[in-house]
Amino acid sequence: MAQFRLQGSRVLAVDLTGDSVKAKNGAMVAYEGEMTFKKRTGGGEGLRGMVTRRLTGEQMAVMEVKGHGTCYFADRASEINLVSLRGEKLYVESSNLLCTDSALRTGTSFTGLRGSAQGNGLFTTTVEGTGQAALVSAGTAVVLRVTPQTPLQVDPGAYIAHTGGLKQHFQAGVNFRALIGESGGESFQIRFEGDGLVYVQPSERNTIGGEV
Amino acid sequence: MPFNVLTSRMVEAQVMPGQTLFSQRGAMLAYRGDVRFTPSITGGQGGVRGMIGRRVANEATPLMTVEGQGTVMFGHGGHHVHVIDLVGDTLYVESDRLLAFDGSLRQGTMFLGSQGGVMGMVRGQVTGQGLFTTTLEGQGSAAVMAHGGVLELPIGPGRPVHVDPQAYVAHRGDVRNKLSTAIGWREMVGRGSGEAFQLELSGTGMVYVQASEEKL
Numbered sequence: 424m425a426q427f428r429l430q431g432s433r434v435l436a437v438d439l440t441g442d443s444v445k446a447k448n449g450a451m452v453a454y455e456g457e458m459t460f461k462k463r464t465g466g467g468e469g470l471r472g473m474v475t476r477r478l479t480g481e482q483m484a485v486m487e488v489k490g491h492g493t494c495y496f497a498d499r500a501s502e503i504n505l506v507s508l509r510g511e512k513l514y515v516e517s518s519n520l521l522c523t524d525s526a527l528r529t530g531t532s533f534t535g536l537r538g539s540a541q542g543n544g545l546f547t548t549t550v551e552g553t554g555q556a557a558l559v560s561a562g563t564a565v566v567l568r569v570t571p572q573t574p575l576q577v578d579p580g581a582y583i584a585h586t587g588g589l590k591q592h593f594q595a596g597v598n599f600r601a602l603i604g605e606s607g608g609e610s611f612q613i614r615f616e617g618d619g620l621v622y623v624q625p626s627e628r629n630t631i632g633g634e635v
Numbered sequence: 636m637p638f639n640v641l642t643s644r645m646v647e648a649q650v651m652p653g654q655t656l657f658s659q660r661g662a663m664l665a666y667r668g669d670v671r672f673t674p675s676i677t678g679g680q681g682g683v684r685g686m687i688g689r690r691v692a693n694e695a696t697p698l699m700t701v702e703g704q705g706t707v708m709f710g711h712g713g714h715h716v717h718v719i720d721l722v723g724d725t726l727y728v729e730s731d732r733l734l735a736f737d738g739s740l741r742q743g744t745m746f747l748g749s750q751g752g753v754m755g756m757v758r759g760q761v762t763g764q765g766l767f768t769t770t771l772e773g774q775g776s777a778a779v780m781a782h783g784g785v786l787e788l789p790i791g792p793g794r795p796v797h798v799d800p801q802a803y804v805a806h807r808g809d810v811r812n813k814l815s816t817a818i819g820w821r822e823m824v825g826r827g828s829g830e831a832f833q834l835e836l837s838g839t840g841m842v843y844v845q846a847s848e849e850k851l
Contacts, residue, residue, distance in 0.1 A: 452844050458797070
């Protein structure tokens with residue numbers, strides 16, 4: 424199975440021994456050994472998955488990287504987070520997905536209103552199975568636990584991904600009227616309830632000087 | 636005159652009497668002590684010939700000479716800074732990526748088109764980096780800029796490294812580079828993987844790669 428390592432916080436190193444990974448198109452920055460890069464229509468599920476992605480707009484340009492050696496991936500100097508999946512399902516915005524083990528199945532899932540507020544469409548990408556995945560974020564992401572006793576509200580622009588049995592719904596931030604004018608209509612939150620983990624990035628608009 | 640890394644985007648250098656430092660013009664952030672900054676028209680050394688060479692090669696990022704006694708802090712555009720210590724070997728780097736370097740290093744310009752024939756010529760067009768590159772040689776340190784952190788990959792005999800031309804920052808040592816293509820029929824029908832061109836570096840040395848495919 425492909426080995427995922429972090430080389431610093433912004434470069435992902437993947438050790439391959441004849442196996443393959445799926446990665447965001449064009450994300451390779453360097454490699455040692457023998458590698459081949461093949462474009463895929465967008466992450467599995469055959470023809471049906473392809474049609475779904477076309478319809479939903481949750482289309483990701485994915486390439487299959489196969490070979491012997493080490494391949495290095497990076498995406499616009501974004502921070503990289505490793506996620507190990509053991510049978511569970513990860514929900515992630517396709518723009519935040521850098522690389523997945525080819526043993527993982529990818530698909531699309533309906534997100535309801537949340538997606539349209541994010542400008543990411545009504546659908547999100549799902550990653551399921553056993554293996555490693557790498558997510559990119561603007562600034563180092565934090566992993567927040569949600570339990571039935573402690574629900575979590577997240578800014579749609581700061582949300583990256585989640586795992587576990589979580590119900591999400593969209594709520595308007597009625598208590599933040601003062602912000603409405605300034606935030607360009609983004610005074611909404613996603614409320615997560617249930618049991619699981621949510622990955623949150625330090626949203627760029629809240630960080631002085633970008634990605635310090 | 637080694638550089639002292641203050642943050643990932645800022646370095647500090649000690650300036651001593653009788654020693655010279657070159658830096659990209661306007662890259663000084665702060666200084667202590669008695670330090671003078673003078674525009675360096677020749678852009679380093681090499682006299683008039685070197686100057687003309689750089690002009691022709693379009694490798695003439697405006698430099699300034701830093702002299703005196705004190706400490707100077709350098710940084711530029713919020714880019715990440717990486718310090719490379721040379722021990723008699725040669726560093727190949729685009730001049731616009733050079734933040735500051737030791738005045739004792741010999742500066743030159745190299746025609747990359749001579750490496751790898753036609754593909755060497757194409758390299759400049761693909762990478763947008765031109766056909767010429769700046770060389771620094773000798774004993775001393777250089778601070779180079781990158782978008783995102785810098786990854787150091789050693790190159791050894793039988794162990795070439797392939798780099799995305801957009802992510803390439805610099806390389807050192809006895810290294811040959813050539814542009815390789817991975818274009819097959821799939822690319823022709825619009826199913827490219829986005830990795831059509833790669834820079835293949837072989838020999839003995841080190842290549843520096845940035846964590847981004849964006850130019851400075």
